[in-house]
Amino acid sequence: MDAPRLLTALPGPKAAEWIARDERVISPSYTRGYPLVASRGAGCVLEDVDGNRFLDFTAGIAVNATGHSHPEVVAAIVDQAFHGRTYGAMSLGGSKALHQHGFGPLLSGVHRIHFDCPAEEFDELFSTVCPPDEVAAIFIEPIQGEGGYRVPSPGFLPIVREVCDRHNILLVADEVQSGMGRTGKMFAIEHFGVVPDMLCLAKGIASGLPLGALITRANIMDWPPGSHASTFGGNPVSCRAALATFDLSGLADKLPEA
16 A cells, blocks of 8 residues: 555544544543544555555554564464453452462452342441442452353342442443343343443453453543553454444344344
8 A cells, every 4th residue: 555645634534433432432541642543554554444544653552563464464363263361350250269270369359259149248248358448349240150150139239239339339240251142131230120330341242352341431431541551452353353243143133032
C-alpha cells in the first residue's frame, strides 16, 4: 500500500462516528493520543476506515516487530490455539489446589465463603475475619463451573446483592463459563433477577480466541486516561472473532434453544 495518503480531514466522517462511540462505551483509562480508527494494515502502513493511509512509526505500541499482517505470522496465528491463567484469577479461584500449586504466595486479602450459603455466613466473615468496609468486591459465578456445575437456590444471589448494597461492596459476576447464552439467557445471572456492578466475560465471547471483557457502569469506570491499559487489549483478531460469535446463526434469537 502506498503511504502516506490523506483523502479526508482527520478524523474522517466514519472515524469520527467510531470515536464518538468509543467515548460512550469504552473505559476512559486508555489514552487516545490521536484520532486513528484503523481498518487494515500491511507492513509499516495503516489504513483507517475512511481510506486514509499512514506510516506506523510506533509499530502498534512496539508490538508489531515484523510489521502488520506479515503473511508468515498470519499463517501461524491461523494454525494456533491459545489458553492460560492469570495470577489474579488464580488467587480468587478455589476449586482445585492443583491450579495454585507452585504459584504461591498468591494475592493477600482474598477470603472465601461457601457457595449458596445463608446470609449469616457473610455476617460471620465480616465479624471475625474482614470488616465489611475493607471489602472491595464479592466475586461470584452465578452458576458454578469449576466448583462443580452447581445452580444456586433462587434466593442466594438476591442475598448476595442485598449484602453488597448494605455494605457498599461491589458485586462482580464471573460469567466466563456461564455467559454467552450457555444457560438460555445471555448471562446466567439474569435467571435470578439480580444486576451485578461488574460482569466478567471470556472464553465463549470469542469462540476460544484469547479475549476478555469487563462490563460495568460509567460511574464506576471513571478512572482518568493513562491510569490503566493493556498493550494487547482490543486485539483485532480476537475482537473480530467475538463479533462473528455474536452474529453466528443469530445468537440472540437462538438463546431459548440453548
